[in-house]
Every structure is written in structure tokens, then in C-alpha cells.
Amino acid sequence: MNGAERLLAARSLRAHRKAWAAVFAAVVVTSTLLGCLALAAGSVGIGHARVERYAAAGVVVAGDQEVSWTAKPWGGEPRTTTAGLTERVRVPSRAVEVLRAVPGVRAAVPDTAFVVREGGRALPGRSWDAARLAPYRLVSGRAPERPDEVVAGGALGRRGTVAGHRVVGVADGPDALYVTADRARTLAGHPGAVDAIGVLAAPGVTTEALHGKVRQALDRAGLVDVTAGRPLRALTGDGRGGAEHLAAGPARIELLAMLGAVSGTVLMVAVLVLSSLVAQALRQRAPELDLLHKVGATPRQVRAAVGHEVVRIAGRAAVLGALVSVPVFLALWAGLKSRGVVAEGLELPVPPWLFTASLATAGLTAGVARLVVPLATRRVEPGPGAGAGTKAARGRLITGLVLLAAGVSAAGAAGLQGGAAAAAAAGAATVTLVAGCAVLGPWIATGAMRVLDGPLRRLGRAPARLAAAACAADARRLGAAITPIVLVTAFAAVQLGAGATMQRAAAGQAGAATRADFAVTGTTADRVRAVPGVAAATDVLRSTVVLAHTEAGDPRLDRLPALGVDAAGLTGTLDPGVVTGDLGGLAVPGTVALGADRADAMEARPGSVVTLRLGDGTETRLRVVAVYERALALGEFLLPAGDLARHMTDPSPARVLVAKEPGADPAAVRAGLAALGAVQAGPEPTPEQVVRDGEELGGLVSTAVVVAIGGLTVIAVISTLVLITVGRRGEFALLGRVGATRSRLRRMLRTEAAVVAATGLLLGAAVGALPLTAFAVSTAGTPPFLPPLQAAAIAATVAITAYAGILLPAKQGRFGRS
Incomplete structure (x- = not known):
């Protein structure tokens, strides 16, 4: 410069x-x-x-909690993608002896976690030997020696018995139960495998040296996990927390992706x-x-x-x-x-x-x-030079039309996809459409005034006619005023409406799907079926599956919620809304029922075979027995409870849905359930509805972003209108000289504010409706929904900012005559 x-x-x-x-x-x-x-x-x-339970271990040997998949994109080189696993990948027990023989290892301590339930509360448990990996130490009492004895950690140590076990010692650390090694293996229910192995270094051996020796020993022994046969991992430092x-x-990873978007x-x-x-x-x-x-x-x-x-x-x-x-x-x-x-x-x-x-x-x-x-x-x-202006106007018109076409195309893409892809396409469509409206502002303003000019001139007096003339005379100014209003309206409508639409559709499906009379925890369906007056009961297990597929040619691994159910207990308890097939087929191991949208995406129908990776990474081929429609509430995969339980960290049911016999006394059934130790959350069962990973966090982040970007655009609305109004001081002075009173000028500005707010709101609603409708129809199968209070808040915010931006600077200035 x-x-x-x-x-x-x-x-x-x-x-x-x-x-x-x-x-x-x-x-x-x-x-x-x-x-x-x-x-x-x-x-x-x-x-x-x-890192908590393994803080004292220099190295932790655990299964690989990630699964990978390689595919070749269109016309490109093979690519590999990975996804995290939320169920435990276990280690073969024989790895303990291999590690104990490694030079420099003071101790190799197997860790096997389990859960016991008491009064509806899940209590974590481990072997007392594994407590030394933290280390947690005895505060009082002694170590357990018999199967019915425990050392209790935290507040549990104040009790004499816990979950049928006698407390013989109290340990520091969190609430937990510590039993003998044999009892821990029995309660865990997976003989021949442990959750992880903590390796303690001998005196003078550094963590780096210990890790190298452990890694070599694992490789020489050819040890792999018991789940999918992948090599074991040797974790150090902060990485040890991943095994906990x-x-x-x-x-x-999901939070990082969310913040990037x-x-x-x-x-x-x-x-x-x-x-x-x-x-x-x-x-x-x-x-x-x-x-x-x-x-x-x-x-x-x-x-x-x-x-x-x-x-x-x-x-x-x-x-x-x-x-x-x-x-x-x-x-x-x-x-x-x-x-x-x-x-x-x-x-x-x-x-x-x-x-x-x-x-x-x-x-x-x-x-x-x-x-x-x-x-x-x-x-x-x-x-x-007029030619330059004409050429610039032509280029601006073409640019705006191209942006609008791109926005419509992105909205169409949202309508053809589902889940996160549809949400991303809808967001991109909104921003692109708003950009197109910003570029085409003068033409849009001209069109709006052609519609409003007649009514304003016919129905209004002198102030309304002045407002109509002022808006019609400077379409560029009116377009600049409308653009930020379109932005804040469309963005808020899409962001808030997408979440509200999904929540409403899922809640409606959950209410229709849940037919049970009772929902209890702390027991199993097998025990509940023995209660007099119970007609049917099903365990409900909640886990995840990983689905490998391609998106625009690129490989993807999506982790999706799945439910495990008992086919014989579904009648009267859970109705997924079967479209084709028969859920009774889930009584056979190796079967699955799919949500309708997922079945279409996988081109599957009853009798087809699909490949899934279960929550612990085990790849399995399952035969489709049914296709159902209430997937927003129940998830896109229903599997036999027994199949899913074998691949879960905690195979206990999340709850049991219970249907009583016709004519049975509800109070008597409730008393029978209580006698089993079952806990009922309330008089009516909460509708069964899956919670997708990060759903609550995503909702909070989305709301915060709407508020923040809404604040930015509100500043833009007020600032733009203030600049426009300040720039019209000469116009106001001239109107005052030719006879316009101050009150008439104020009424003129109020009319202009109403035109700006109404046009911006209507255009913003139209811009937001296109991608929002495409998203709602493709993902939820329903029309879009925006809660009335939120819609009213958007409209009120726009109206207030429009009036403030136009009237406040005019009020502070001097124009017109008294």
C-alpha cells in the first residue's frame, strides 16, 4: 500500500x-x-x-477398542476408516502368564469387572487383587476369602451386607465391591477371558522399557483378543484410561467432528x-x-x-x-x-x-x-459509466441465481439422505440460499414492493404512501435491510426445527411402540414370567452395532444403537410397527430386524443376509426376519437378546417390559414384581426410546450455536438498519422542508419497519422451510415442526430489532417539523 x-x-x-x-x-x-x-x-x-483404576500400572494390556474397514472409492486408491467400540473387547486369560514371565515385570494383574444389582442400583465389582492397580488400599478389616465376602469401597463400607455379600473390609476409593478372584470370574460370566491386564514394573525399570518388553512378548506369543482376533494393545500414560x-x-471423536462442523x-x-x-x-x-x-x-x-x-x-x-x-x-x-x-x-x-x-x-x-x-x-x-454498473448488475444476478440453484440442490440432497448427512446438507442449503438472497437483495426487494405497493397506497394515509415510495425508490437499500433478517430467521428455523422435528417424531413413535403395563429393573424376563398375572415379558438390552457402508464412494463406519429383545415376549409389550416379515423370527439366533429406512438403504428385505459388527467389533452375518417403521424410537436394529448379550460389557437388561393378563389385578402384579426385588420407576412405563451417542450434548451445542449466531445476526440487523437510517438524514430534512411533520415521518418509519420485518420473516421462513422440509421428510417421515414458542421468539426478535434499528437513530436525530 x-x-x-x-x-x-x-x-x-x-x-x-x-x-x-x-x-x-x-x-x-x-x-x-x-x-x-x-x-x-x-x-x-x-x-x-x-486414568483411575490403572493409575499404578505402568502398562495396561487390553483389546483394541477400534474397528477399521478398508474400501476403494470411485476411481481412487483404497482408503481405511475407523470407529470406536463401546463394548469391551476382552483379552485371553493365558496372556497373564505370558506377561508374568517378561523380564522387568514385577506383577501382571488381571482385571475382570462385573455388575451386581441391589434395589435397582447397579454396583460395580472387581477382584480384590485388581485393587492394587489403582492402588486402593484397606482402611479397615481384611481381604475377602470366601465367595460371600466383599471389601466395600466408598460409602458402601458403612453397610454390613451388600447385594447378599458380607462386608469384611473397607477400602478407600469410589463405591465398588471387591471379591475373591474366583468369585469375580464367576460373576463376570466369561471364563477364559479378562477385561485387561495391569503390568507393574520391577524396581528400576522405566515405563518406556517396560512397554517395549511387553510389546515384544505379546508379538512373539501371537496373542490376539478373544472377540475379533485382533492384536492386543499395550497402553501407557493417558492411553491407559481408554481401557477403563x-x-x-x-x-x-464425535465432539471434535461436531465442533468442526x-x-x-x-x-x-x-x-x-x-x-x-x-x-x-x-x-x-x-x-x-x-x-x-x-x-x-x-x-x-x-x-x-x-x-x-x-x-x-x-x-x-x-x-x-x-x-x-x-x-x-x-x-x-x-x-x-x-x-x-x-x-x-x-x-x-x-x-x-x-x-x-x-x-x-x-x-x-x-x-x-x-x-x-x-x-x-x-x-x-x-x-x-453506466456500462460498468449494468455489467456488474448482470454478474450479480447470475451469481445470485447460481447460489439459489446450489441451495435447492443441497436441499434435494438432504431429502435423499438420512441422519447426519441429511442434517449437514440441510445446513449447507440454508447458508447457500441465504447467500443467494443476499446477492439478489435488490431484485427481491423490488418484487416485494410490487406486491406491497398497492395495498400500502390504497389502505394507508400519507405516511404509508411515503413509506411505499421510499421503499420502491431504493430497492438496494431495502434488500440490504432484509438480508440479515432472512439469515437469522432461516438459520434459527432450520437449527431449532430440525431437532424439534426429530424429538417429536421419536417421542410419538416411542409412545405408539410401548404397549407394556409395567417396566421394571433389577430382574430378568425369565423371572418375571413366573409372577401370577403376567402375560408376557421381554428383556430390553441396549447396545450398539457398527455398520460399514460407502458415502459418495468413501468408506464409512457408523456406530448405531441396537436393542436386544425376546421374540416370545414382544406381544403386548413392544410393537415396532412391522411392515413386512415376522418378529417371531428373532427367536432364532443369527437374525435381525431392520428399520424401514435402513432396510431400503441396505437393499434388504426378509430373507436377506446383512453384515454387521456388534458392539465389541465382532463381525457377523445376520438373516433379516422383519422390517419395521418405528426406528426413530427403537433404533434401526432389533436382535435376539441372547445374541446381543454375549457381546456386551454388562449383559444385564436395561429394563424388563411387562404385560399383564386381561383382567389381572394391577396391584397384585405389582406386588409380585416387587417380591422379586424388581424396581418400578413409576405407575406408568416410560416409552421405550433409544438415546443416540452424543444426542443430549449435540442438542445443547446446537442451542448454544443458535443463540450465538442469532446474536451475531441480530447485531447485523440493527447495525444495517441504523446505517441505512443515519444515511437518510438528508432525505428526512427535505421531507420536513416540504411539509412532512415529525409524527408523519415517525409513522412512515414504523411502516417501513413493518415492511422490512414482514418481508424478511416471510422470505426467511420460505428459505428455511425448503431444507427443513427435505430433512424432516427424509429423516423423520413427517412434516417439519417448530414449537410455537420458539417461532414466536424468532418473530418477536426480528420485529423488535427491525423497529429498534430504524426508529432509534431517527428519534435521536432531528428531522421534520413539529
């Missing part, structure tokens, strides 16, 4: 501080948002499963908002820019001067936003953890050096602000 350009930038900054204030505010909010996201991504990126908290690793959305919205604000700030200076062109300034020099102004404004604002993002992030992170929505055992550290990430996002934000300058300057009429 030469001296003339720097001089122009410096003079303009001093002369147009109010115009740049809106850009400053928007950059601060954008930098704060991106700073928070960067800090969150950094914390998740260095996150790990918490199985859900932490997959949850971390949100960051991309924020960047796209920021580009739209900042380019609109910069263009509007320059529009107020159109005469000044024309003068510069006439006295010899080239378009490049003008863009360079404006760019320098934006960089100086955006640089300061971005640094301020980066500083603000630190306390905001800490508050949000603490709130997120306190809600208990983060996967159990997932440690999300926030070291001091991490805060430098917010400064990096400050540079990114300032760079985005500078990059929008060429886009924004094109929205201002170029230098002298």
Missing part, C-alpha cells in the same frame, strides 16, 4: 467512525465465537479418558454478515467514492484503502473478541461439564498454553474481514 492509500484510509477512519462501529461490533462477536470454538476444539483434541472408560474415546457454519455466517455490513458502510460513502474515481483513483486503490480501514478496525476488534472468548469459554465449559452430558470418564483439560489458540482465531477473523472487502465493494456502484 502506498502513501496515498494510507492517507485515504486514515482520513476515512476518522470521518466515518460511526459507520465502522457496526463492523467493529460484528467482528468482536465473530472473534469471540471462533475463539470459544478453538479453545473447545483444543481441549477436546488433547482430551483423553481419565470405553465410551470416552468415541465421544471425543459448527466452526464452518460460523465462518460462513460471518462472511455473509461482515460483507453485508462493510458494503452498507461503503454505500453511505458512495458520493465520496465516486469523487475519488473522478479525480483519478483506480478501483484497486479504493479497494486497498478500504481494506486498510477494515484491517485496522477488524484487528482491534478481533483481539478484543479473543480476550473476551477466554472467560466466556471457561464459563460455558464449566456449565457443560456440570450438566453431566460429557461422556463418563472423558477428561477435557484446559492448560494455560491453550489460550493462545484464541489469538490465532483473532488473526483468522481479521483475515476474513479483509477478504470480504472485494465482495463488499462490488455491491457499491463502481466508478463512472
